[in-house]
Amino acid sequence: MIIRILLVFSAFITGCAGPGQSRSPSTDPLPSWQSGPAKAAITAFIEDATTENRPGFIPSPERIAVFDNDGTLWAEQPVYFQLLFAIDRVRQLAPDHPEWNEEPALKAAIDGDMAALASSGKEGLLRVVTASHAGMTSDEFDAIARAWFAKAEHPTTGRPITSMVYQPMLELLEALREAGFKTYIVSGGGVDFIRAFAEEVYGIPPEQVIGSSLETEWDPTERAVVRTPKLGFIDDKAGKPVAIQRVIGRRPVMTVGNSDGDLQMMQWTAEGDGPRACIIIRHTDATREWAYDRDSSIGRLDEALTEASERGWTVVDMAEDWRTVFPDR
């Protein structure tokens, strides 16, 4: 009788089960993943990490998993979505800035002429970014970005931008958190842009987003942090492990990316002692998403793909390994 009461009572308190306790084996935390080597490797890594006495066990504080964003957690075609935001913002502000028509890059953005914008090169793109992302407080930028996310649609699929995220990755993020991992974004995209949707969409709070940034400064009169047009940190390639060390101060045990921009953080992850997981999302699905790798200008996956095969990193084949790509709307 007492045993029975304890069992019944236990059922009421499962909500307070701590990180690291394994879930019932009958529930698949990754239903959108096809059975196959990628899913098996990921599942085994998580199970080992949370099972004491296994060689793959990872103490709770060290369970840090980092994810690239563009092309890893959401799509990045036909252009990085942040560029869509920048162009929309430039167009919105253009009536107050007639002088922008004299600048080729801004003129191209105002006209929606993507070819002309592309031909303005890195400097032109940077001008579009600074015109749209600078000159306001951090709170104001957050409100601007949130307003955009509430309405923005993808140019070819017509889906809300925030539903261009990958359902299998949402499941992986959640499974990791259930297993006591801290999930981080480490993106070449703008940190405050990503923060404006990451908590709601990915369940990742602002303090677990690392990204590129404009320089900011303290305005003693307004008593606010303001965004300057000066380029700050570029969180790409070699910048990624540097930023992870600076912000997290601990080497991740799992890194997930999709391009050569993620190679250095994968190498750093792989070089650590103990169990490690480096996972590459490979865009192989021209029907449901896009197919591109070694020759792409967006999300080029070349050196990292070679290294993955040499080192036995897990390569997720989007067409083969994912039952679903995008979530139901």
Next chain:
Amino acid sequence: MIIRILLVFSAFITGCAGPGQSRSPSTDPLPSWQSGPAKAAITAFIEDATTENRPGFIPSPERIAVFDNDGTLWAEQPVYFQLLFAIDRVRQLAPDHPEWNEEPALKAAIDGDMAALASSGKEGLLRVVTASHAGMTSDEFDAIARAWFAKAEHPTTGRPITSMVYQPMLELLEALREAGFKTYIVSGGGVDFIRAFAEEVYGIPPEQVIGSSLETEWDPTERAVVRTPKLGFIDDKAGKPVAIQRVIGRRPVMTVGNSDGDLQMMQWTAEGDGPRACIIIRHTDATREWAYDRDSSIGRLDEALTEASERGWTVVDMAEDWRTVFPDR
């Protein structure tokens, strides 16, 4: 009978009470704090923050509390402890660097001549820092700092350096975490130096430490993050709110500091909507600790003290408000 079993069983599971659940009112989470206005203000803020339907309620994700380190969480007299580490390290390396005897600042450090070191100015101090803190990987530095903390003693009290922390602040950190706050350090000191003891001593993990830093870079051959002698970010004064926005991406609701270097982050905290707490630790206790404020070169508290009185921020009088200063060893 059933009730009794449930009560007994409940006693076994209190360890899993989640953040935000209020503790029994009979347990004082701040036993080292004297009853008085400072303790009352802090206690009321935490209780309101965690009680729904009160105007002072703060949703869980917004419960971010930031703490200065030197002079706020541990002592900072007669010199910042990180300088002791730098000097010890320079002395340790000196036999391999006979050329250091030609540099006045390094020579002063080797000789333990604090007056000569001080007279070498900011540039001299920076030289001692770079000679001791640069030229190794992030992992190597972490090991070096941990080895120092394991043995370092305070020059006048003889206590282990890591027990020069303030017992009342350890209690406050813990009480905040029990109430679902994330506790951060935001220090002018070196971020990786603080990380080497903060988790063990304060219960604050590396990813919740923000501080000053040397520039680091990715070494593609070693596949490691290495520390360069180039000064990176100075996390002091106006740098503090800038760093908080960059790393946390969210304005804190509570800021605790002890000097003018903390003023800007307090102003930023205070300007936010909703309940806010700005708390200043005032060094008034020449018997048990040190007494200094407006005229001190270390931890000068002048403008911030004036502003605290104008704005009604909480000022903790160390002599009056703290029953104990340092923990039992």
